[in-house]
Amino acid sequence: MENDIMEQFVSTLENAAHAVMDPISGFIWTYILVYLLIGAGILFTVTTKFMQFRLLGHMARITFGGRGAGEGISAFQAFATSLASRVGTGNLAGVAIALWVGGPGAIFWMWMTALVGLATSFIESTLAQIYKVRHEDGAFRGGPAYYIERGLGQRWMSVLFAIFLLIAYGLAFNGAQSNTIAQGMNQAFSVPPWLTGVVLVILTAMIIYGGIKSVARTAEKIVPIMAIAYLLVALYILIVNIGEVPGMLALIVKSAFGYGPAIGGAAGYSIKIAMENGIKRGLFSNEAGMGSAPNAAATATVKHPAAQGLVQSFGVVCDTLIICSCTAVVILLSGVYDTLMTTSPGANIEGIKLTQDAMSDHLGAFGTYFIAIAIFLFAFTSIIGNYAYGEINIGYLFKRRSKVAIHVLRLCVLAMVMIGAVAQLTFVWDFADFAMGLMATTNLIAILLLSPIAVRALRDYERQRKEGVKEPVFDPRVLKRPEQVEKGVWD
Template identity: 45%
Template sequence: MEAIMKLNGIVNGIVWGPWMLVFFVGTGVYLTVILGFPQLRYFGFMFKEVLGKIGKNAEGEGSISSFAALATALASTVGTGNIAGVATALHLGGPGALVWMLISAVFGMTTKFCEVLLAVRFREKDELGNWRGGTMYIIEKALGMKWLAVLFAIFTFFASFGIGNMVQANSTAEGLSLGFGIPHIYTAVALAVLTALVIWGGLGSIAKVTTYLTPIMALIYIVGGLMVIATNISEVPAALANAIKYAFSDPMAMPGAIAGWSIKIAMTKGVARGVFSNEAGLGSAPMVHATAVVDHPVRQGVYGLFEVFTDTIVICSITAIAILSSGVLTGEPELTGARLTLSAFQTVLGNFGVMILSTGLSLFAFSTILGWYWYGETAGVYLFGPKVTVPFKVLWILCVVLGAWGGAEILVNLWDLADTLNGLMAIPNIIALLFLSGEIRRLVREFDEKRRAGTL
């Protein structure tokens, strides 16, 4: 294990290193420019499309509604990264990490938009008649690079058990233990039963649960975070000013600065945690967006824009501003991760804040287990065929129990391995986006023309 983790550390340093992050953001910048800034052009249309069509029947082929696909994708992306990941970025990189996180999210909106529309464009039905899509199908059908498609599927399959299952199960157990004193073993059993009830019904069952769960859990956390910010509203302007100032100047000049803060670390940690939170560029969410009932690939791409906007620009910003305005970042420099966010909530809201955060952490993690199940199953079906679904369900439920019940050391190793696999997923995905940028541009132009003509 020691040798594996040492090798993992080397690979992780490459796939999440500065040059790779430039590759991530640079791809988003390039796609943004050639598509005429879709995150701005479609901004109003995005809200009209997403919020105006909730509960309405759509035309086109697919398995679930566009909103259900969005809710399932958000269930996966809105997770512990929004609570613990943001806090870790601020702890390591200082207030300026918030600015770099938001910059990466703005361009990440376009990246996710392109991933999603390509997934719909190149989706297909499996042997059982279920719609499947995602980066592996895009690479095989559009680029003819089967070997690269298989690599992506392998990375996704193994990453799903760590980042999408055992680590999240442990976060759920930690959250309930922290807020309500519930022993891990009770959470492990209850979580396994709930997960089994949902995933055994397939995508339709997952979508039905996440359609209700995702808005509720997001609202609980957003209201709690806004309460913290409102209480410290007089400190918010200074907090935002510091974030902007120290994104571009030495954070060590800041009063109470923590040793190690620098512009480089603020940039790398901000971008890395932003990508990790909203998964723009990883190629995960397109696997569920590809199943949406929709009349044109670009229309579903707009839901990808909304996904990143909600995850990072709204929820991650609330976490960061709550921490910065409460003063705990420099007041309690020994804290990091979820405990740093917890301190910000507890400082203002006391035990009620602990309950809000622990509930949010638990729901975010549980919803991620549901969403990532579909990603793991999709990768498994691509590699082994539909026959893998039943044994995969059983294995998934067993891993939920082990994750919620398991010890801290193995989970840290799992987190690190899954983090590396996530980064490796991004490489084939971004290659596909760059190679197919001409097709993306053609689809966007076609969609715009049909909208102007009133045929869409």
């Protein structure tokens, strides 16, 4: 009886929250973010002279070459921390949901979001480096809250962003990650969600109580291994089914423009539906423009802010163009997807289950176990990466009492990890979309206004490289207002 009453109470709260958040979230995504995100990405692509194509090789070289940072955090550790947050449910469950709701065309718009997102990621991460501040632990702190206040002089706007980030990363996204882990472990190993939640809480606590440096060290070790393993499995599936690849690619492109068959979760797909779902899940996955990755970018010890901006841009390549594409390949080439296309139109699916079933179709029982382990690692590293973002922003909001505030944040993160493991997927995703929309809108407005500063830094970086300087060094005097940069950071 008590369990029934509790379930009814929780269900009532979820329905009420959905009724409030869904209209606001829908308006933001449909009428604001889709256009703002793509428009900003195109603008940044033009103003940086298509840097994502010109400098792609250079991005890769400096990403895997920045290992040393003394007492601070290295360029690669900052990259791994941001990738830890990026690579999570958006790559496995999120891609599956976008594919089902928006059709194969959603994958095409995910790719387009990533291509323009490279420029967006560069702008925001470079700004985070320019306006970073030194912290007492020897590492740096920075991000949208810092560059909004220092660059725009709008403290109210920076506070608003920090609050939105804490809601999104301290609560919503961690709930979404633990929810997906619990589903995956239950599907593969019949582990009760509550038990998965307890284990996650213990593991998370062991890392986050060591602070941001502990998160960076952990991410540096786990992220490369899990990404490479997932890529190799997807490549194997692609090679085995190579004959079907041209048809799959044609289906993705045709569906993106409304010419695909009426399949999946709806009677048919319009360009709008494919775009909206592809862009939404693309942003959730690669986070370009959201204002999250800059928090990690700012922690790196580098000689020039544009260098770390390029490193963070390469994270979008790894996340969406590589890992998300791997998931799309696994699902679209599977017999499970073909069956669902014809037998279950309009059905509600669970994203991680579709990915898991598709992998099992290719690899048998190994596929089920592999996805369960992959989602555990992907989503777990996202939880600790999300925490790092939360700590940076809680420190910004409560400068004088940051130690107490950080302790409270850690307890809230652990609580949300446990709640997320046993909550309903719909509620968690709705909450995540709502918070992400508010946060991204605030950040995009800020970086649109501040983008000329990042472009000026890029020009300085490229000028030094043309002059033969192997590692360009930043001098704040190249900016119009160098006094906005904290003294001593770039000495």
